[in-house]
Amino acid sequence: MRRIRLGSLAVLAGVIALLVGLISPASAAGSATAPYCGLMWGSLPEGSSATTAGLTVTDVRAGRHACFDRLVVDLHGPAAATGYSVRYVDAVHQEGTGDVVPLAGGAALQVVVHSPAYDGYGRATYLPPSRSEVVDVDGFRTLEQVAWAGSYEGRTTLGVGTRARLPFRTFTLVGAPGDDAVRLVIDVAHRW
Structure with missing residues (x-):
């Protein structure tokens, strides 16, 4: 028993x-399940508080990759990282006025670069070809629209319409000394 x-x-x-x-x-x-393309990103806000005087926005570009779409903000000035804030928001607001920037897509990603798009004399260092279409993202899998939200008081803001609230990563690439090239890179995954 x-x-x-x-x-x-x-x-x-x-x-x-x-x-x-x-x-x-x-x-x-x-x-x-394995992460999509091995990407271990999330959708929470990302940022850097680096402060560098003298960097100015000179261009905005976009590219397609196998697992993500990429947005690049080119800066010129001392080869050092810039501060930034990238986050999903309910609405992106125009710098200076607070007006809502209309965006296509299911989610709004606000990109704030802690560098102006003008020089010390107030002359533009970058003017988008169109405020509502800063770069052509037609045919991209994740990016639906990149809109200009202005450059005011030493910072530049972009509104990025994405297909949905998807994982992203943000980082800076700093050129070699004397290169004067700094790039803020935002990659948004095609899916979770």
């Missing part, structure tokens, strides 16, 4: 362990 109870307890413990996943870690690992 005692053997039956011990045997029953062993079987019961085995069933509980199986249910909790202690016996078969392979089956638990098999149920998890």
